[in-house]
Amino acid sequence: MGRRSSHTAGELRELILEASTALISEGGLASLSAREVARRIGYSPGTLYNVFENLDDLVLTIEGRLIDGLAEELDKVPMTTSPTEQARALGRAYLKYTSEKPKLWNLLFEHHLPAGRSPPAWYQQKIDGLMQRVEAVVAPLMPESDPADVARSAQVLWAGVHGITSLATADKLSVVKCDGAGPLVDLLVEAYLAGLKSAKQG
Amino acid sequence: MGRRSSHTAGELRELILEASTALISEGGLASLSAREVARRIGYSPGTLYNVFENLDDLVLTIEGRLIDGLAEELDKVPMTTSPTEQARALGRAYLKYTSEKPKLWNLLFEHHLPAGRSPPAWYQQKIDGLMQRVEAVVAPLMPESDPADVARSAQVLWAGVHGITSLATADKLSVVKCDGAGPLVDLLVEAYLAGLKSAKQG
DNA sequence: ACCTGAACACCGTTCAAGT
DNA sequence: ACCTGAACACCGTTCAAGT
Numbered sequence: 001m002g003r004r005s006s007h008t009a010g011e012l013r014e015l016i017l018e019a020s021t022a023l024i025s026e027g028g029l030a031s032l033s034a035r036e037v038a039r040r041i042g043y044s045p046g047t048l049y050n051v052f053e054n055l056d057d058l059v060l061t062i063e064g065r066l067i068d069g070l071a072e073e074l075d076k077v078p079m080t081t082s083p084t085e086q087a088r089a090l091g092r093a094y095l096k097y098t099s100e101k102p103k104l105w106n107l108l109f110e111h112h113l114p115a116g117r118s119p120p121a122w123y124q125q126k127i128d129g130l131m132q133r134v135e136a137v138v139a140p141l142m143p144e145s146d147p148a149d150v151a152r153s154a155q156v157l158w159a160g161v162h163g164i165t166s167l168a169t170a171d172k173l174s175v176v177k178c179d180g181a182g183p184l185v186d187l188l189v190e191a192y193l194a195g196l197k198s199a200k201q202g
Numbered sequence: 203m204g205r206r207s208s209h210t211a212g213e214l215r216e217l218i219l220e221a222s223t224a225l226i227s228e229g230g231l232a233s234l235s236a237r238e239v240a241r242r243i244g245y246s247p248g249t250l251y252n253v254f255e256n257l258d259d260l261v262l263t264i265e266g267r268l269i270d271g272l273a274e275e276l277d278k279v280p281m282t283t284s285p286t287e288q289a290r291a292l293g294r295a296y297l298k299y300t301s302e303k304p305k306l307w308n309l310l311f312e313h314h315l316p317a318g319r320s321p322p323a324w325y326q327q328k329i330d331g332l333m334q335r336v337e338a339v340v341a342p343l344m345p346e347s348d349p350a351d352v353a354r355s356a357q358v359l360w361a362g363v364h365g366i367t368s369l370a371t372a373d374k375l376s377v378v379k380c381d382g383a384g385p386l387v388d389l390l391v392e393a394y395l396a397g398l399k400s401a402k403q404g
Numbered sequence: 405a406c407c408t409g410a411a412c413a414c415c416g417t418t419c420a421a422g423t
Numbered sequence: 424a425c426c427t428g429a430a431c432a433c434c435g436t437t438c439a440a441g442t
Contacts, residue, residue: 009406028314034435044408049436109372110312112230152382156366156390163365164358170311180354188358191397198396211425236416246427251417408441415434422427 013051015041021062021104028103029110032059059111060123066104067126073097074133083140084193090137091161091185095168099181102169109166134158141193153196160188215253217243223264223306230305231312234261261313262325268307269328275299276335285342286395292339293363293387297370301383304371311368336360343395355398362390 007015019040023031034055038045052058073096077089098105113119135154142150168181209217221242225233236257240247254260275298279291300307315321337356344352370383 027317030314033433035433045435046409046437047407050406055435109368112232115229152386152389153393155369156362156386156393159365159369159386160358160362160390160394161365162369163361163363166311166368167357167361167364184354184358184361187354188362188394191355191358191401192362192390192394193397194400195393195395195397198400199393235414237414247416248418248428249426252425257416406442408439410439411437413435416432418430420427420429423425 009051012041012043012047016048016051016058017062017065020058024062024107025101025104029059029107056111056113056117059107060119062104063108063111064123064126066108067123067130070094070097071126071129071133074130079137083137084190086137087134087141087157087193088186088189090134091157091189092182094161095165095181095185098165099169106169131155131158138193141196157189157192160192161185164188211253214243214245214249218250218253218260219264219267222260226264226309227303227306231261231309258313258315258319261309262321264306265310265313266325266328268310269325269332272296272299273328273331273335276332281339285339286392288339289336289343289359289395290388290391292336293359293391294384296363297367297383297387300367301371308371333357333360340395343398359391359394362394363387366390 016037019037020032023033023036023040032055034048035045038048048058052061073093074090077086077093079086081089131151131154134157135150138154138157139150142153145153164181164184168184218239221239222234225235225238225242234257236250237247240250250260254263275295276292279288279295281288283291333353333356336359337352340356340359341352344355347355366383366386370386
């Protein structure tokens with residue numbers, strides 16, 4: 001049929017991303033299919049491949065937006081309180097963001113590139129950006145420690161919060177009830193940071 | 203062709219599970235397909251459906267074996283040392299088990315039942331069994347606390363270790379280098395438990 | 405330049421038909 | 424009783440052909 005021109009290239013791209021995001025939000029990565037996206041936006045399957053290299057490319061783009069969205073939420077956390085309070089707020093923000101659209105966030109863990117391929121450089125940069133936000137909060141709590149120790153402590157804190165939210169939103173590993181995850185995040189942040197302090201003093 | 207009888211029902215079941223496990227170990231859940239399993243064991247696709255209800259049923263069976271395998275490893279941890287040392291050993295055992303076959307362990311998080319369906323009762327029981335092992339180690343550290351607090355503390359510890367191993371074996375979220383995960387688990391266990399103690403005393 | 409739709413090589417699952 | 428293989432309804436991706 002040839003050019004349709006009812007949408008600009010940018011609009012078409014947005015249409016595809018919106019439809020894909022909606023599908024994943026409802027049923028996870030397994031519900032995403034190029035043909036279903038094409039159906040929903042009224043184009044043929046081939047059109048997706050004019051805009052994205054393939055489904056992996058499309059999914060990576062969505063993942064990038066998810067990470068950006070979390071970074072924005074973390075930036076809203078006020079930095080005027082005590083470091084421990086900041087860390088708790090950071091953890092709560094992570095929990096809130098990821099449990100509001102759990103299937104979408106789960107995309108970061110469900111989706112794997114084919115064997116040899118590694119994620120693009122911008123992807124790792126976005127992840128690093130998240131980590132830096134955590135380090136900035138942990139650093140004041142460890143004034144005597146070198147940067148490598150601060151980085152490790154931040155990684156552990158981050159991973160711990162991730163672990164709680166991951167198990168809370170998992171449908172099969174419900175060692176944690178989703179409603180009760182908030183207090184668990186608080187407990188982790190408080191006990192872990194208290195332990196860090198006492199170790200440094202002792 | 204009719205009956206082949208070169209394998210008993212039990213042998214056939216084992217053949218299917220072995221081929222499936224091999225496929226997942228190599229390329230994750232995405233690499234599993236009923237047709238490929240059938241090809242590898244020299245049967246037709248339909249045969250799988252005489253043995254398992256469907257692929258979800260097959261995958262749940264594999265997941266059950268993975269959980270059992272982890273439980274066995276945890277049971278090898280000596281219970282003669284201090285509770286903190288036991289907890290560290292438990293965390294290390296989890297890390298070792300899950301990072302030896304990361305794609306296989308990832309199955310528990312990649313695989314989702316269809317919308318309405320929930321996992322069988324035995325599944326949750328196996329998960330509970332794991333949690334009880336952690337609680338048994340945490341309980342002596344919190345002699346003054348009621349069982350609910352012990353349970354929550356154990357959940358947080360478990361989730362934290364899971365978070366570290368999860369990020370260490372993830373191919374895209376490498377906030378944690380896989381080699382360096384051991385010390386991070388130690389750090390989490392030690393700091394968190396130290397923090398728990400000081401909170402109880404304070 | 406942009407989009408289509410047929411084509412190719414795959415899927416999961418069912419079930420009548422064969423031995 | 425057990426197994427097959429064709430059938431159905433799907434996939435991702437490509438690309439010659441159309442406007």
